[in-house]
Amino acid sequence: xxxxSAPSTPPRASATGRGARTRxxxxxxxxRVFAVHGYRGGSLAAIAGEAELTQPGVLHHFPxxxxxxxxxxxxxxxxxxxxxxxGPWHDGGVTALRTLLGLVEDNAIARxxxxxxxxxxxxxxxxxxxxxxxxxxxxxHLRYQLIRALQRGQDAGEFRSDVDMAMIASLVLAAMDGxxxxxxxxxxxxxxxxxxxxxxMLVTYLAAEPPAPG
Amino acid sequence: xxxxSAPSTPPRASATGRGARTRxxxxxxxxRVFAVHGYRGGSLAAIAGEAELTQPGVLHHFPxxxxxxxxxxxxxxxxxxxxxxxGPWHDGGVTALRTLLGLVEDNAIARxxxxxxxxxxxxxxxxxxxxxxxxxxxxxHLRYQLIRALQRGQDAGEFRSDVDMAMIASLVLAAMDGxxxxxxxxxxxxxxxxxxxxxxMLVTYLAAEPPAPG
DNA sequence: GTCTATAGTTCGATAGAC
DNA sequence: GTCTATCGAACTATAGAC
Numbered sequence: 001x002x003x004x005s006a007p008s009t010p011p012r013a014s015a016t017g018r019g020a021r022t023r024x025x026x027x028x029x030x031x032r033v034f035a036v037h038g039y040r041g042g043s044l045a046a047i048a049g050e051a052e053l054t055q056p057g058v059l060h061h062f063p064x065x066x067x068x069x070x071x072x073x074x075x076x077x078x079x080x081x082x083x084x085x086x087g088p089w090h091d092g093g094v095t096a097l098r099t100l101l102g103l104v105e106d107n108a109i110a111r112x113x114x115x116x117x118x119x120x121x122x123x124x125x126x127x128x129x130x131x132x133x134x135x136x137x138x139x140x141h142l143r144y145q146l147i148r149a150l151q152r153g154q155d156a157g158e159f160r161s162d163v164d165m166a167m168i169a170s171l172v173l174a175a176m177d178g179x180x181x182x183x184x185x186x187x188x189x190x191x192x193x194x195x196x197x198x199x200x201m202l203v204t205y206l207a208a209e210p211p212a213p214g
Numbered sequence: 215x216x217x218x219s220a221p222s223t224p225p226r227a228s229a230t231g232r233g234a235r236t237r238x239x240x241x242x243x244x245x246r247v248f249a250v251h252g253y254r255g256g257s258l259a260a261i262a263g264e265a266e267l268t269q270p271g272v273l274h275h276f277p278x279x280x281x282x283x284x285x286x287x288x289x290x291x292x293x294x295x296x297x298x299x300x301g302p303w304h305d306g307g308v309t310a311l312r313t314l315l316g317l318v319e320d321n322a323i324a325r326x327x328x329x330x331x332x333x334x335x336x337x338x339x340x341x342x343x344x345x346x347x348x349x350x351x352x353x354x355h356l357r358y359q360l361i362r363a364l365q366r367g368q369d370a371g372e373f374r375s376d377v378d379m380a381m382i383a384s385l386v387l388a389a390m391d392g393x394x395x396x397x398x399x400x401x402x403x404x405x406x407x408x409x410x411x412x413x414x415m416l417v418t419y420l421a422a423e424p425p426a427p428g
Numbered sequence: 429g430t431c432t433a434t435a436g437t438t439c440g441a442t443a444g445a446c
Numbered sequence: 447g448t449c450t451a452t453c454g455a456a457c458t459a460t461a462g463a464c
Contacts, residue, residue: 019447022447022448035340036340036342037254037340037342038252038254038336038337038340040251040252040254040255041254041337043438043439043440044439044440044441045438045439045440053448053449054448054449054450055439055440055441056441056442056443056448056449056450057447057448057449059440059441059442060447060448061447064440064441065439065440065441115339115340118336118339119336119337119339119340120336121336121395122252122332122333122334122335122336122337122339123252123255123333123336123337124399125329125332125333125336125395125398125399126249126250126251126252126329126333128250128251132399135399136399136400139395139396139399139400140400143396167407167408167411168411170393170396170403170408171389171392171393171408171411171412173392173396174388174389174390174391174392174393174395174396174408175385175388175389175392176388176392177388177391177392177395178385178387178388178389178390178391178392179384179385179388181335181339181353181388181391182353182357182384182387182388184339185338185339185346185349185350185353186350186353186354189384193381194381194384194385194388197381197382197385198385200419201415201416201419202415204418204419205414205415205418205419233429236429257456257457257458258457258458258459259456259457259458267430267431268430268431268432269457269458269459270430270431270432270459270460270461271429271430271431273458273459273460274429274430275429278458278459279457279458279459429464430463430464431462431463431464432461432462432463432464433460433461433462433463434459434460434461435458435459435460435461436457436458436459436460437456437457437458437459438455438456438457438458439454439455439456439457440453440454440455440456441452441453441454441455442451442452442453442454443450443451443452443453444449444450444451445448445449445450445451446447446448446449446450
């Protein structure tokens with residue numbers, strides 16, 4: 001039974017016909033608009049224009065502007081997660097860090113997505129923003145995953161065990177975010193070489209003297 | 215002649231009377247409002263309310279909302295610069311890095327100002343934002359100052375000379391920004407210890423083998 | 429220097445035709 | 447599923463009284 005009557009989740013009516021296509025077009029348009037004007041400054045009319053619809057047309061596929069926001073965030077975040085899973089992330093240690101560099105390299109050719117996330121997380125630091133909880137959970141999740149990968153490096157004896165990996169994970173994520181800001185503000189800035197320097201420093205630091213027993 | 219007729223710059227009429235005071239009140243109110251709602255989402259009416267004025271009252275002191283934005287950014291940025299100049303920043307090298315840690319510690323008790331900057335830089339990555347140029351120049355200036363401080367460490371033989379200090383400077387600024395984001399999103403995160411770990415790593419890395427001559 | 433009143437936009441969301 | 451039309455609210459900025 002490859003495709004029953006499909007009690008699916010998409011918008012309405014047609015299972016996966018043209019409906020899903022315009023939904024995707026709206027989310028692409030919203031990515032562009034939010035990247036330039038943020039959530040608060042990005043109007044549904046602008047999104048509709050980019051998707052070649054009218055503003056009520058957009059609200060046929062999403063109940064409200066806030067639903068468009070959350071859908072864009074979840075969709076675009078899934079792409080990053082997929083990217084990580086494609087590398088040998090679960091080996092942990094240095095291998096995992098190298099996978100992270102790959103993610104930075106992919107971001108370096110996806111300016112629109114990066115700018116959207118940077119613009120929205122800037123708004124999202126305020127508890128009054130509808131995406132605040134999303135970002136709180138996103139960073140908690142990313143830190144958790146990164147801590148585990150680093151601890152796998154400790155368990156394998158690859159990294160010294162007297163370092164709090166929670167701090168290292170937080171620093172690595174911070175560097176990624178901060179380098180994105182500088183990259184977006186100045187095209188000449190390049191992210192991957194700078195992030196690679198951090199990884200070099202980090203590997204050197206973590207490979208240092210295993211805590212002399214006794 | 216301690217205080218002439220004072221051909222000052224403040225708004226209008228009274229030299230430094232109550233006029234300058236309400237101007238300062240407006241900028242304080244704008245800091246709070248922009249921190250919570252950003253520039254686009256923060257209305258002049260909200261700023262006026264916090265400053266205990268009406269909305270046209272605000273526009274008597276500033277020609278437009280955009281002027282309020284630029285005034286807030288310049289005023290609050292000056293505070294940071296003053297903070298740096300109070301430390302032995304110009305000695306360069308490790309001393310300068312320790313001064314940076316002091317700045318992070320001061321930021322850790324100035325959540326409102328930090329949140330305002332994070333929210334506004336998020337909006338400012340877009341070229342369409344009125345503060346875009348301000349942030350481009352701000353980061354260029356900060357990087358320049360930091361590069362010079364690090365190079366002074368190289369000249370003094372404190373740091374190895376085979377490392378591109380432009381990359382290090384960019385990374386240090388990135389870590390500061392990124393740690394601020396995580397701190398704002400999760401009160402449990404603390405910035406200074408994490409930033410101190412980066413500085414430890416950095417000092418270890420930069421103190422390593424001076425490029426073996428020959 | 430601060431106010432009331434208002435002009436002129438723009439926005440999100442809804443109603444209803446097709 | 448997409449449209450036109452419109453409502454009600456919010457915003458920046460200006461005019462003008464006091």
